[in-house]
Amino acid sequence: MTPHIVVLGAGYSGMVASKLAARRTGAPVTLVNARDTFVERVRMHQLASGQELPERPIKELLEGTGVDFVADRVIHIDADRRTVVLTGQELRYDVLIYALGSRTDLSSVPGTSEYAYTVADVDNATRLRERLEKEGSVAVVGGGLTGIEVATEIAETYPGREVRLVTSSEFGAGLSDRGRRHLHRTFKRLGISRVEGVRVASVDGSGLPLDGNDRLEADIVVWTTGFEVSRLAAEAGFAVDSRGRMVVDGTLRSVSHPDVYAVGDAAAVRRNTGQELRMACATGIPAAAHAVRALTDRLAGREPRDLHFRYFNQCISLGRHDALIQFVRADDTPVEAVLTGRTAAKYKETIVRSAYLAQRHPALTALT
Structure with a gap:
């Protein structure tokens, strides 16, 4: 019997998985996503700073693939009945590929959901864009790659505006000495100040109360730290880790439900x-390709191989004309080699475009 494959989530991983599954297995594939457009999530800081991004209708990306698209929200998964419950219908599956992604955690710190802005998706990035068009100082909370990209993009777009990066750790932690030096030069050039080694206790209408009764005043707070996933996997009874992510084996198959894969x-x-692989489209895309390969092997009666993955670099945009490409070892630890400036900006743009190109032509992805 030909299995019906249902893919939940049309982000970088889900789109690749659905198209490759249809092509390689010949099975009917249904892709479910709450939005009817593909979101280039790695460009949300650009959207927030006022740049125009093209619409990417999912149906256009799926033309000629045979993948059936359903624009709807998943509200429940019944693992026993192998059924996905949507707001408007139910879908039965023989194989489920779970790719619902992550979202910014706005529940761990009081006030974030009421007062902070994020760049996690189109709607929230658009809200921030509209607010930035008005006057006001900006505090970007989170010293990771997203926080750095958001702070530099805003500072470049709005020169002279007060922009601060607030982080609980050391600025540029995880980068090489050369990488950190370039970040320091860039922040100085763009006039971005840093507040390091502090913990935000809450967010309110005028800024950030900190642990120890100190506070930072800010008209606009952008929250870029902490991510959470949907509770659907845990509620369905799939094996999950402490953060709610599905636990998978080396072939990306659920350790508790052999008819389910997660990417x-x-x-x-x-x-x-x-x-553990870090959250990034650079890891999600090849993992999705590998999951489909494993599924295809099993359907053909072959024993699939485990995922073999190594890191190559970390790419950080620093506005439109600068970037930092931090080269790393296989385990993601930094080496001293970096690429900076306009050449690095072109490199980063090539990576971002390649991530989108993989959505149109997933056979070009690595590990295919």
Whole structure:
């Protein structure tokens, strides 16, 4: 019997998985996503700063693939009945590929959901864009790659505006000495100040109360730290980790439900060394390709191989004319080699365009 494959989530991982599954298995594939447009999530800081991004209708991306698209929201998964319950219908599956991604955690720190802005999706990035068009100082909370990209994009777009990056850790932690030096030069050039080693206790209408009764005043707070996943996997009874991500084996198959695979941010994926992969489209896309390969092998009666993955670099945009490409070892630890400036900006743009190109032509992805 030909299995019906249902893919939940049309982000970087889900789109690749659905198209490859249709092409390689010949089985009917249904892709479910709440929005009817594909979101280039790695460009949301650009949208927030006022840049125009093209619409990417999912149906256009699926033309000629045979994948059936349903624009609807998942509200429940019945693992026993192999059924996905949507707001408007139910879908039965023989194989489920779970790719619902992640979202910014706005529940752990009081006031974030009421007062902070995010760049996690189109709607929230658009809200921030509209607010930035008005006057006001900006505090970007989170010293990771997203926070750095947001702070530099805003500072470049709105020169002279007060922009601060607030982080609980050391600025540029995880980068090489050369990488950190370039970040320091860039922040100085753009006039971005840094507040390091502090913990935000809450967010209110005028800024950030900190642990220890201190506070930072800010008209606009952008929250870029902490991510969470949907509770759907846990509620369905799938094995999940402490963060709610589906626990998978080396082939990206659920350790508790052999008819389910998980890819992208919603999956706890590990290298063959046991190291957990970080959340990024650079890891999610090849993982999705590998999951489909494993599924195809099993349908053909072959034993699939485990995922073999190594890191190459970390790419950080610093506005439209600068970037930092931090080259890393296989385990993602930095080496001293970096690429900076306009050449790095072109490199980063090539990476971002390649991530979208993989949505149109997933056979070009690595591990295919």
